[in-house]
Amino acid sequence: MSHADLNQDFRHWMTSTQQQCEEALAFFLPAGDVIPAKLHEAMRYAALDGGKRVRPLLVFAAGRLFDAPAEVLARAACALEMIHAYSLVHDDMPCMDDDALRRGKPTVHVKYDEATALLVGDALQAQAFLVLSEGEGDPAARLAMLRLLAQAAGSTGMCGGQAIDLASVGLALTIEQLEQMHRLKTGALLRASVLLGAMSGKTLDDDEIAALDAYASAIGLAFQVVDDVLDATADSATLGKTAGKDAADNKPTYVSLLGLSASQELAQKLCKDAHAALLPFGEKAHMLRSLADLIVQRKA
Amino acid sequence: MSHADLNQDFRHWMTSTQQQCEEALAFFLPAGDVIPAKLHEAMRYAALDGGKRVRPLLVFAAGRLFDAPAEVLARAACALEMIHAYSLVHDDMPCMDDDALRRGKPTVHVKYDEATALLVGDALQAQAFLVLSEGEGDPAARLAMLRLLAQAAGSTGMCGGQAIDLASVGLALTIEQLEQMHRLKTGALLRASVLLGAMSGKTLDDDEIAALDAYASAIGLAFQVVDDVLDATADSATLGKTAGKDAADNKPTYVSLLGLSASQELAQKLCKDAHAALLPFGEKAHMLRSLADLIVQRKA
Numbered sequence: 001m002s003h004a005d006l007n008q009d010f011r012h013w014m015t016s017t018q019q020q021c022e023e024a025l026a027f028f029l030p031a032g033d034v035i036p037a038k039l040h041e042a043m044r045y046a047a048l049d050g051g052k053r054v055r056p057l058l059v060f061a062a063g064r065l066f067d068a069p070a071e072v073l074a075r076a077a078c079a080l081e082m083i084h085a086y087s088l089v090h091d092d093m094p095c096m097d098d099d100a101l102r103r104g105k106p107t108v109h110v111k112y113d114e115a116t117a118l119l120v121g122d123a124l125q126a127q128a129f130l131v132l133s134e135g136e137g138d139p140a141a142r143l144a145m146l147r148l149l150a151q152a153a154g155s156t157g158m159c160g161g162q163a164i165d166l167a168s169v170g171l172a173l174t175i176e177q178l179e180q181m182h183r184l185k186t187g188a189l190l191r192a193s194v195l196l197g198a199m200s201g202k203t204l205d206d207d208e209i210a211a212l213d214a215y216a217s218a219i220g221l222a223f224q225v226v227d228d229v230l231d232a233t234a235d236s237a238t239l240g241k242t243a244g245k246d247a248a249d250n251k252p253t254y255v256s257l258l259g260l261s262a263s264q265e266l267a268q269k270l271c272k273d274a275h276a277a278l279l280p281f282g283e284k285a286h287m288l289r290s291l292a293d294l295i296v297q298r299k300a
Numbered sequence: 301m302s303h304a305d306l307n308q309d310f311r312h313w314m315t316s317t318q319q320q321c322e323e324a325l326a327f328f329l330p331a332g333d334v335i336p337a338k339l340h341e342a343m344r345y346a347a348l349d350g351g352k353r354v355r356p357l358l359v360f361a362a363g364r365l366f367d368a369p370a371e372v373l374a375r376a377a378c379a380l381e382m383i384h385a386y387s388l389v390h391d392d393m394p395c396m397d398d399d400a401l402r403r404g405k406p407t408v409h410v411k412y413d414e415a416t417a418l419l420v421g422d423a424l425q426a427q428a429f430l431v432l433s434e435g436e437g438d439p440a441a442r443l444a445m446l447r448l449l450a451q452a453a454g455s456t457g458m459c460g461g462q463a464i465d466l467a468s469v470g471l472a473l474t475i476e477q478l479e480q481m482h483r484l485k486t487g488a489l490l491r492a493s494v495l496l497g498a499m500s501g502k503t504l505d506d507d508e509i510a511a512l513d514a515y516a517s518a519i520g521l522a523f524q525v526v527d528d529v530l531d532a533t534a535d536s537a538t539l540g541k542t543a544g545k546d547a548a549d550n551k552p553t554y555v556s557l558l559g560l561s562a563s564q565e566l567a568q569k570l571c572k573d574a575h576a577a578l579l580p581f582g583e584k585a586h587m588l589r590s591l592a593d594l595i596v597q598r599k600a
Contacts, residue, residue: 030455039455039463090422095393095414114395115466118418119459122390122425126454129429133447139439146446147433154426155330155339159419163339166415 010290014057021056022048024074025081028131042112042120043127047085050103054223054295055080058193059200061287062212066201072137076145076196079132083153084189086124089117091162125153141203145196152192161185165251173252179221187220194288207280214277219292222270226296228253229263234300271296310590314357321356322348324374325381328431342412342420343427347385350403354523354595355380358493359500361587362512366501372437376445376496379432383453384489386424389417391462425453441503445496452492461485465551473552479521487520494588507580514577519592522570526596528553529563534600571596 025047032041056077063073092099092107093114100110109117132146151157161184168181194216198204204212232255254263274292278285325347332341356377363373392399392407393414400410409417432446451457461484468481494516498504504512532555554563574592578585 034456036455036460036463036467038467039460043455086422090418093395093418095418116463118390118393118395119463119466122386122421123455123459123463125422125425126450126457126459129446130450130454133443133450139443143433143439143443143446146429146443150426150430150433154430155336155343155423156334157426159423159426160336160339163336163416163419163423166419167336167338 010287013287017057017060018053021053021077024078028078039119039123042108042116043124045111046089046108046120047082047124055084055189055193057291058190059197061291062194062197063200064287065198065281065284068201071135072200073197075131075135076200079128079149080189080193082124082128086121087158090121093117145199148192148195152188157184157188169251175257178252178257182221182224186224190220191216211277211280215274218270218274218277219295222267223295225254225263225267226298228255232260267296310587313587317357317360318353321353321377324378328378339419339423342408342416343424345411346389346408346420347382347424355384355489355493357591358490359497361591362494362497363500364587365498365581365584368501371435372500373497375431375435376500379428379449380489380493382424382428386421387458390421393417445499448492448495452488457484457488469551475557478552478557482524486524490520491516511577511580515574518570518574518577519595522567523595525554525563525567526598528555532560567596
């Protein structure tokens with residue numbers, strides 16, 4: 001298969017996986033007319049029809065390594081996307097980042113109100129665990145997946161990263177401290193996406209976990225470095241959210257610590273690291289490889 | 301065994317179960333010096349050293365029906381108490397009830413700040429699912445417990461009840477609408493406490509679920525009726541929270557709909573219903589019976 005074919009193959013796979021994920025989310029969220037209707041409408045507003053679906057794409061790409069069943073992958077992908085969506089809703093609230101625009105639409109507390117936004121986030125988190133706890137398959141494997149999701153979402157994962165982020169506003173972080181913050185804030189959920197996708201297919205051995213960890217850690221950091229580069233260089237319309245906000249809020253970023261061109265070089269290096277980590281998986285890893293490329297080359 | 305002995309037996313069991321629950325919570329929450337330390341300190345502030353531990357008491361009392369192992373019960377009890385604690389932290393925030401006092405102490409957003417309160421609630425919810433997903437025992441049974449907890453906590457359980465509560469401020473609810481709101485807002489988690497305790501011992505058959513549902517539904521409503529009576533009659537120091545707040549906020553209550561003495565009679569009737577539902581379980585249900593009495597007789 002030539003490089004051009006792989007690329008076209010990847011683009012086709014990506015579009016169809018995003019579509020599949022959208023349909024699964026629409027199915028796994030309570031319908032907008034179920035009581036309490038306003039809450040369910042707002043949950044759907046927060047989670048549907050938006051975003052690049054990076055976490056679901058990682059789940060499905062990693063699922064290909066071990067031929068995981070589509071239904072288990074869809075549940076894992078939706079659970080991760082619900083956790084991600086809830087974190088955005090809460091992050092955007094006035095007491096956190098106070099942002100009015102997300103994915104090109106008014107944020108939930110602007111469209112509805114703050115109390116609804118708080119409940120939407122809380123209910124989306126519970127829904128994530130509900131979706132992952134239902135369905136067919138080996139209960140012990142599913143339990144291990146729930147454990148990993150809870151750890152990645154909680155105080156030593158995503159929430160912990162947000163707490164460190166909050167505490168770091170206006171502080172002169174070292175590059176190591178910045179890296180640790182992002183490893184928790186966004187890295188934990190990206191790592192969980194890769195591992196949950198693979199675990200949907202089989203119980204992983206230590207070597208497999210180590211290789212997937214190395215891949216996830218590289219793309220997790222690359223994702224953040226590119227985010228900082230885009231925040232410094234793109235406009236709000238392209239990003240679908242307020243650009244230049246981190247600098248305005250005096251938050252430490254890769255660009256503020258390393259400069260623009262060194263940040264771009266770092267992203268390229270991390271992409272190579274991600275590719276290297278996938279070598280043991282051979283041809284079956286090609287969607288994961290292409291996703292690493294996509295994360296580094298994205299424009300929004 | 302005489303009635304007086306049963307009473308003393310119950311009081312001894314209650315004190316020792318509350319103590320056991322406090323120790324288990326302290327163990328299952330990340331230590332206050334684990335990074336991010338401020339978040340973990342605040343999670344412990346929110347969950348430890350306070351409250352009547354009604355949900356854990358229900359878990360352990362229901363666990364006695366089928367001789368459930370103590371470790372499984374402790375995990376279920378802590379998970380429920382973490383969900384309950386997170387809901388209080390978020391409920392107290394300015395965009396919800398805006399309350400400064402809880403369990404006789406400053407609320408989390410007053411003691412720390414709003415952003416920390418938001419993250420404490422989010423992280424406590426994840427921690428609840430983490431604690432219940434770990435430990436020994438049959439994975440299929442544990443998975444069923446996680447499913448029940450997620451359903452009870454989410455948009456058709458506790459969060460849904462809060463959404464209905466929010467939407468009902470200033471409205472003239474019927475007694476049926478008020479009941480439906482409370483069945484979700486507090487009833488769902490109390491029901492989950494009873495069922496998770498019993499499920500810690502064995503897989504329940506339909507008759508057992510129906511009997512425990514009838515018990516849980518009666519004490520759930522009784523709990524709320526007594527709450528409304530206390531809110532109308534007790535002072536803030538006794539309650540450990542601001543008294544008379546529901547009336548001041550123009551929220552519908554049993555007292556405002558039925559009057560004080562009819563509300564007190566309703567609580568007594570619900571207590572009898574709860575006792576009747578427990579008949580099939582005989583002597584093993586005596587802690588559940590005493591808890592129903594306690595819920596109706598409590599003064600705070």
